[in-house]
Amino acid sequence: MSPKTIYDKIWDAHVVQEDADGTSLLYIDRHLVHEVTSPQAFEGLRMAGRTVRAPDKTIAVPDHNVPTTHGRENPETMTEDSRVQVAALDTNAKEFGIHYYPVTDVRQGIVHIVGPEQGWTLPGMTVVCGDSHTATHGAFGALAHGIGTSEVEHVLATQTLIQKKSLNMKVEITGKLKPGVTAKDITLAVIGETGTGGGTGYVIEYCGEAIRDLSMEGRMTVCNMAIEGGARAGLIAPDDVTYAYVKGRPHAPKGAQWEAALTWWKTLFTDEGAHFDKVVTLKGEDIQPVVTWGTSPEDVLPITGVVPSPEDFKGGKVDAARRSIEYMGLTPGQKLTDIEIDTVFIGSCTNGRIEDLRAAAEILKGKKIKVGMRAMVVPGSGLVRAQAEEEGLSQIFEDAGFEWRLAGCSMCLAMNPDQLAEGERCASTSNRNFEGRQGYKGRTHLVSPGMAAAAALTGKLTDVREMM
Amino acid sequence: MDKFETITGVAAPMPLVNIDTDMIIPKVFLKSIQRTGFGVNLFDEMRYTRDGDEIADFVLNKPQYRETEILVAGDNFGCGSSREHAPWAIKDFGIKCVISTSFADIFFNNCFKNGILPIVLPQEQVDVLMKDAEKGQNARMTIDLEAQTVTTSDGEAISFEVDAFKKHCLLNGLDDIGLSLEKVAAIDTYEEKSAQARPWV
Ligand code: SF4
Numbered sequence: 001m002s003p004k005t006i007y008d009k010i011w012d013a014h015v016v017q018e019d020a021d022g023t024s025l026l027y028i029d030r031h032l033v034h035e036v037t038s039p040q041a042f043e044g045l046r047m048a049g050r051t052v053r054a055p056d057k058t059i060a061v062p063d064h065n066v067p068t069t070h071g072r073e074n075p076e077t078m079t080e081d082s083r084v085q086v087a088a089l090d091t092n093a094k095e096f097g098i099h100y101y102p103v104t105d106v107r108q109g110i111v112h113i114v115g116p117e118q119g120w121t122l123p124g125m126t127v128v129c130g131d132s133h134t135a136t137h138g139a140f141g142a143l144a145h146g147i148g149t150s151e152v153e154h155v156l157a158t159q160t161l162i163q164k165k166s167l168n169m170k171v172e173i174t175g176k177l178k179p180g181v182t183a184k185d186i187t188l189a190v191i192g193e194t195g196t197g198g199g200t201g202y203v204i205e206y207c208g209e210a211i212r213d214l215s216m217e218g219r220m221t222v223c224n225m226a227i228e229g230g231a232r233a234g235l236i237a238p239d240d241v242t243y244a245y246v247k248g249r250p251h252a253p254k255g256a257q258w259e260a261a262l263t264w265w266k267t268l269f270t271d272e273g274a275h276f277d278k279v280v281t282l283k284g285e286d287i288q289p290v291v292t293w294g295t296s297p298e299d300v301l302p303i304t305g306v307v308p309s310p311e312d313f314k315g316g317k318v319d320a321a322r323r324s325i326e327y328m329g330l331t332p333g334q335k336l337t338d339i340e341i342d343t344v345f346i347g348s349c350t351n352g353r354i355e356d357l358r359a360a361a362e363i364l365k366g367k368k369i370k371v372g373m374r375a376m377v378v379p380g381s382g383l384v385r386a387q388a389e390e391e392g393l394s395q396i397f398e399d400a401g402f403e404w405r406l407a408g409c410s411m412c413l414a415m416n417p418d419q420l421a422e423g424e425r426c427a428s429t430s431n432r433n434f435e436g437r438q439g440y441k442g443r444t445h446l447v448s449p450g451m452a453a454a455a456a457l458t459g460k461l462t463d464v465r466e467m468m
Numbered sequence: 469m470d471k472f473e474t475i476t477g478v479a480a481p482m483p484l485v486n487i488d489t490d491m492i493i494p495k496v497f498l499k500s501i502q503r504t505g506f507g508v509n510l511f512d513e514m515r516y517t518r519d520g521d522e523i524a525d526f527v528l529n530k531p532q533y534r535e536t537e538i539l540v541a542g543d544n545f546g547c548g549s550s551r552e553h554a555p556w557a558i559k560d561f562g563i564k565c566v567i568s569t570s571f572a573d574i575f576f577n578n579c580f581k582n583g584i585l586p587i588v589l590p591q592e593q594v595d596v597l598m599k600d601a602e603k604g605q606n607a608r609m610t611i612d613l614e615a616q617t618v619t620t621s622d623g624e625a626i627s628f629e630v631d632a633f634k635k636h637c638l639l640n641g642l643d644d645i646g647l648s649l650e651k652v653a654a655i656d657t658y659e660e661k662s663a664q665a666r667p668w669v
Contacts, residue, residue, distance in 0.1 A: 013666075016658040017651055023633045025651055027658050029669050037551065039501035048645070053655075057669075065499070081499030088501055125669065132550040132574060146550035146574050149503075150581035150644070158648045160655060164631070196486055197544035197570050230547065232573050253668035261668045296486050316485035316542045323484070413549075415495050422518075434490040434548060436513050 003271035005168045006237050007203045010143040010268070014126050016160055026163045029125040030137075031155045032111045033060040033098070035089040036415070037130030041153035042092040051096065053159040058098040059120055062086045063110045065415050066103050068378050068405035073104050082416065096156075109381020109407040112136040112349040116220065117383055119249025123238035123265040128155060133349050133431065135226040138235035139219035140242055141268050143203070145233040166232045167277040169202035170270075173210035175284040180465040182289075182359065183218035184351060184429070184448035186210065187225040189287045192300030194280060199231030202278060205270060206236050210284035216245040217355035224350045225431050228297040237269045289464050291336055292433045292446040294324035299433070303451070303463045307334045327435055328443050329423070336461050339445070343426040344375040344456040345438070346402075346449055348412035351429035352380025354387050356449040360429075361393040363453035363467050369401040370459035376403040376418070378410040402456070414438045427455035469583050471641035475564055476610045477537030480527050481601040487541055488548035489575065493557040506553055507560030528561075532604035536561075538611060540594065540601045541568045545586075546575025555582045565611045567618065569594050580634045581644065585613060587628045596620065613639060 004012070016025040031054075038060070045051070052058055065082035066072060075083045086103075093100035101108045107118065112133055115121040121137045127144035128134060130152040137144035151161060171190055191198075204226050211222065219236050226234025243262065246252045253261045288302035299321075301308070309332035310322040325332065330339065346352075346360050357377065369375050377397050379385035385407055388394050394404045411418040412430040420426055420442025429452050433444040445461060454462040497509045515526050522529045528536060539558070545568040546554060555578045558566070566579065567587045579586045589597070600607055600620040607621035613635060617625045637644065648655075662669065 013662075017654045019633070021632050023631075025648060025654070027655070027662065036498050040503045040552075043501070050645070050649075079499075085499055085501060122668070124666075130550055130552075132548065148550055148552035148555075148574060148578035148581060150552060150578065154645050154648065157645050158652075158655060159659075160648055162633075162644055162648060195544075196547050197572075200544070200570055200573060230544065230572060257668045261666070264666065296488075298486075316483060319483070320485045320542075413495050415498065432488075432490070432548065434488045436494055437490055440494075440513065440518065 003274040005270045005274045005276065006141060006205055006235060006268050007143065007168055008274070010124055010126065011165055013124065022164050024163055024165070025160045026126060028128050028155050028159055028161060029057060030115065030120050030127040031058045032115050032127065032129035032134070033058060033152065034064055034111045034129070034131060035062040035085040036064045037149050038092065038152055039085060039088040040149050041156060042096070044153040045156055050157045052098060052156045055097040057159065058156070059115065060089055060093045060098050061101040061108055061111050061114050062089050062103060064409045064413065066408045067416050068408045068410045068418060070406065072406060106382040106386060109384065110349045110352060110409055112224070113352060113380035113384065116140065117249070117381055119246060119252035122246060122252065122261070123242060124268050128161065132227045133224050135234050136220050136224040136349055138223035138226065138233050139216060140246070141235055141238035141265070143233055143235065146227065166203045167201055168275065169199060169204045169231065169278040170276040171204050171206050172208040172279070172281045173206070173284050174208045174281065175210060176213065177210050177284045177287060180289055180450065180468055181287050182448040182450065183214055183221035185287050185290050187222045188290045188292065188297070188300045188446060189282060190280065191225060191229045191297050192290065193282065194229050196228060196296055196298045197230045199226065199229040202231050204229070204231045204234040206234060211236060212239065215355055216241060217353040220353065221350055225297065228431060238265050289448065289451055291451065291461055293328065293330065293336065294321065295327055295433055295435050296320070296324065297431065297433060297446065299324060301336060303336055303461065305336055307332050307336065309333070337463060339461045340459055341425045341427050341445065341455055341461060342373060343420060343424050344373065344452050345411045345426055345428040345430065346376070346452050347378030347380065347410055348430035349380060350431040351449050352378065352384065354384050356429065357384070357388045357393050360449040360453040361396040363450050363464065364400040364457070365396050367400055367457055369456040373401070373456055373459060375401060375456045376405055376411070378405040379407050381407045411438050427452045427461060469641040469643060472583055472585060472613050472638040474610065474612045475537055476608050478533060478535050479538035479540050479597065479601040479609045480533045480536040481598050482527060482539060482541045483598055485542035486544045486547055489546060489551050489554040490548055492546065492554040493551065498551060498553050503556050504560055506557035507562070510557040510561045537564050538609055539563050539566045540597045541566060543569045545571050547572040550574045552578045555579050555584050559584055567594060567597055580638060583638065583641070585611065585638060587618065589626065589628055593626050596624070596626070
């Protein structure tokens with residue numbers, strides 16, 4: 001048998017039927033659902049008189065729209081449109097009998113944090129959700145990717161997707177990371193290298209010593225942004241770190257099933273000599289704490305750098321860079337550490353897990369944020385929030401001057417009231433710096449949690465290494 | 469879904485690279501639970517001022533591009549979120565075909581599910597079509613999916629590739645779900661087999 005990548009193996013295990021031209025019906029093990037991309041899909045089912053084929057494999061949680069302030073159990077705290085969407089999810093979850101975590105449940109949170117936390121996400125699975133950051137679940141050695149609403153409806157009705165196989169891409173991070181450099185810096189550095197279209201048509205396997213050294217939280221951060229590099233999915237072969245994280249989770253297998261699962265999971269690695277269509281290698285020790293300066297996640301520079309000039313680029317990127325620099329209100333040649341910010345957001349499915357909050361709290365301990373700074377922490381789930389409170393992290397945040405919020409997507413996409421005002425500039429641990437992403441004409445610099453904390457203290461983009 | 473018929477219509481040039489789904493349809497418009505009505509908000513932040521006035525030099529606001537049916541765009545069109553609201557807005561505006569050197573994966577798939585044809589061509593050919601699109605209203609392009617050609621207003625025909633299955637579905641206006649449900653026996657068999665092999669799933 002010819003050597004296979006881990007992607008090949010997971011794919012092969014899920015093909016229901018393959019046509020001569022390679023168009024395949026792929027079985028879906030887990031379908032995660034949230035309130036924004038699902039109402040039209042459920043409506044479609046209803047209109048066609050169809051049902052959910054595998055309600056037991058379907059998990060719903062509201063996250064995008066929900067307020068992150070206290071008292072949100074009261075629907076009146078939501079805008080009318082948001083309320084309607086959340087209410088629709090409520091109704092659909094009940095009517096179709098799928099697993100559901102409403103805002104009143106401590107397990108509620110961002111869908112990509114809840115799935116792994118509850119043990120829904122397991123190695124070797126196919127996982128989809130009507131959300132591009134489904135790539136996050138790839139950290140478990142699962143094939144996980146975002147789908148559109150029509151595909152959500154397709155999965156609800158058939159528990160399958162019509163797919164063609166992507167190409168294999170390897171992203172290897174060799175060696176060790178330097179202090180102050182995190183999973184977020186790895187994933188941004190990779191996108192800086194490949195561009196936002198560099199992964200288009202591929203499934204990425206992240207590997208190498210620096211990846212192996214990461215915790216599950218860090219691995220989720222890396223895979224989360226595979227989509228920003230254009231890839232269909234990103235994944236990391238499971239190992240002892242993975243198994244230790246999964247074991248004992250509510251929906252993880254137990255007893256004999258655990259042993260059987262483990263036996264299969266241990267076969268999920270890329271065989272010696274397997275073919276990759278594209279390979280990118282970065283040296284772990286070369287990666288520095290990075291920030292984005294522009295309005296595309298590929299606009300990445302080490303924090304020690306300066307704002308580029310449009311002429312530094314080629315082709316269509318010249319105009320895009322000019323537009324970005326203008327939108328961001330920057331001057332070519334300006335030192336990145338001279339950029340003043342007024343808002344800090346710590347949270348999202350990229351960096352809203354316990355380890356992220358620990359990293360930020362470490363920098364903030366015993367200090368105060370700059371006067372006038374608006375800073376908030378939005379834990380990725382109710383359970384992350386509870387754990388942070390138990391560890392005393394929430395106290396550190398509040399003492400420093402941060403707001404300590406309830407779980408949700410919040411200012412990552414600013415569908416709820418957590419938004420930047422026009423011209424406001426934010427150091428954000430989220431994943432997208434698109435124009436208007438965090439609020440109309442808001443300006444976003446993507447950073448790691450430690451860098452976000454450092455910026456909150458100084459009021460400028462700051463090299464976290466100077467604070468350690 | 470409607471069948472994809474041959475289009476002869478106005479093409480608008482949008483040479484900007486990395487046009488993302490937040491640009492195509494900002495999230496404030498994602499709160500609807502319908503699939504229609506998004507067209508007026510297509511490219512909202514590029515198209516209107518905060519007060520809702522049209523920005524005169526945005527391409528779709530120019531008189532010659534108001535009837536645009538084809539978009540010629542820069543690299544990596546549709547990157548970002550999985551929101552199907554993006555193709556819904558494009559469709560609702562009346563655009564049935566987008567041409568670029570590359571598309572983001574999820575957006576690309578979403579187009580086909582909504583009767584929109586995304587065409588990938590090499591840079592030189594996109595450049596030719598971009599120039600043609602710049603001519604405006606009188607320069608109508610023709611997209612013939614059956615023959616897999618784009619014909620410029622000067623009559624130059626450019627061939628493109630398209631996945632055979634996706635082409636078949638577009639031309640016949642087929643509903644994917646219906647097609648897959650015809651394979652329900654195969655799905656049943658798979659489920660039985662996998663329940664044996666991986667009972668923990
Ligand atoms: S946190 Fe942000 S990126 Fe993640 S699912 Fe929510 S909106 Fe999407």
